Amino acid sequence: MDSILLKTPLTFIGFLLITFLIIYFLWPEALLRFGRWAFPKIIGVQVRYAEHNGYRFCYYSRGKPGLQPSILMLHGYGFDKDSWLININFLPKNIHVVCLDMPGHGETTCLPGENYTTFDQVKRIHQFVECTGLNRKPFHLVGISMGGMVAGVYTAHYPSEVCCLSLLCPTGLNYPKDSDIMKRVKKNRKNHDVSLVPSNIQEGIEMFRLGLYYSCMAPKQLLKGFFVDWLPDNNFFRKCYLDIFSDESLYSLQDNMSKIRVPTQVIWGKDDKMLDVSGAEVLAKGIPHAQIHLLEKCGHFQPVDSPLKTSQLLVDFHTSYTKN
Numbered sequence: 001m002d003s004i005l006l007k008t009p010l011t012f013i014g015f016l017l018i019t020f021l022i023i024y025f026l027w028p029e030a031l032l033r034f035g036r037w038a039f040p041k042i043i044g045v046q047v048r049y050a051e052h053n054g055y056r057f058c059y060y061s062r063g064k065p066g067l068q069p070s071i072l073m074l075h076g077y078g079f080d081k082d083s084w085l086i087n088i089n090f091l092p093k094n095i096h097v098v099c100l101d102m103p104g105h106g107e108t109t110c111l112p113g114e115n116y117t118t119f120d121q122v123k124r125i126h127q128f129v130e131c132t133g134l135n136r137k138p139f140h141l142v143g144i145s146m147g148g149m150v151a152g153v154y155t156a157h158y159p160s161e162v163c164c165l166s167l168l169c170p171t172g173l174n175y176p177k178d179s180d181i182m183k184r185v186k187k188n189r190k191n192h193d194v195s196l197v198p199s200n201i202q203e204g205i206e207m208f209r210l211g212l213y214y215s216c217m218a219p220k221q222l223l224k225g226f227f228v229d230w231l232p233d234n235n236f237f238r239k240c241y242l243d244i245f246s247d248e249s250l251y252s253l254q255d256n257m258s259k260i261r262v263p264t265q266v267i268w269g270k271d272d273k274m275l276d277v278s279g280a281e282v283l284a285k286g287i288p289h290a291q292i293h294l295l296e297k298c299g300h301f302q303p304v305d306s307p308l309k310t311s312q313l314l315v316d317f318h319t320s321y322t323k324n
């Protein structure tokens with residue numbers, strides 16, 4: 001009797017483990033999709049949609065607008081609203097948090113013929129903010145990389161809508177020191193060369209790992225799964241890449257930063273191999289009283305390399321500037 005009881009659960013666990021390993025090695029994208037479906041539910045995040053003239057925005061939302069300002073989070077190029085899931089998990093539950101799929105990314109509409117320069121993206125984000133009523137009260141705007149550039153220029157254009165701004169290693173600056181990858185971007189962009197946009201899984205994995213200090217945080221199988229779902233949208237990613245490094249956008253944050261007057265914090269990983277940490281000096285000089293935080297052992301994908309530290313900095317900044 002005892003031995004049967006003991007054996008059955010063990011067999012069952014063994015069966016689960018083997019199934020997991022088979023999926024992990026043969027069908028990693030399914031595992032990733034399952035994680036992306038389940039994790040938001042576990043941490044109490046809801047998927048929402050908003051429409052503006054037939055254009056659909058998709059976003060995560062947790063909590064309701066309340067006394068504390070809402071937080072709007074803008075992800076980086078090639079990612080989607082999932083980028084922030086780890087951070088949301090560390091944010092207090094009473095704060096209303098919104099993570100948007102940036103124009104063309106994730107489940108937000110991707111229109112053929114749409115442009116993705118900084119200002120085109122700012123205009124789209126503003127439509128989103130208007131149609132969801134997020135700007136009924138000034139909100140805390142957070143952006144990383146491409147999303148940081150858009151967040152900064154947004155604040156310069158709509159200063160009354162933003163109460164404070166967090167810029168995580170943003171694009172859009174003339175970095176005193178260019179990373180190797182930025183040197184290649186600058187060389188290629190003149191010829192509209194998109195060879196830096198991954199066109200197969202191997203290139204994707206190499207590019208992704210460049211963003212991390214702890215590359216073991218992104219196991220190869222999961223990255224494979226990530227790029228299986230990423231590569232079909234390659235035409236969009238090429239267009240978006242060309243637009244964010246176009247003449248109009250390349251230094252758009254730098255050109256607009258003097259108009260940013262709200263309290264601003266800048267967070268940058270010292271081991272950022274995509275956008276050199278020297279960009280933080282540019283923002284320190286250009287934005288009055290900006291708080292600068294440089295993170296040790298942290299690359300470009302801060303939410304993966306330093307999830308706790310970045311969340312802590314965001315929360316401390318939020319509470320210190322939004323008390324009343």
Ligand SMILES: *[C@@H]1O[C@H](CO)[C@@H](O)[C@H](O)[C@H]1NC(C)=O
Nearest residue numbers: 111112113114115116117120
């Ligand atoms: C995108 O930019 C091109 C070139 O500047 C322009 O001709 C086109 O009308 C723009 N498309 C949209 C949807 O704004």
Ligand SMILES: *[C@@H]1O[C@H](CO)[C@@H](O)[C@H](O)[C@H]1NC(C)=O
Nearest residue numbers: 157248249251252253255256
């Ligand atoms: C922001 O920067 C862009 C790109 O340099 C520039 O064309 C634009 O005029 C600036 N926007 C404002 C409102 O100054």
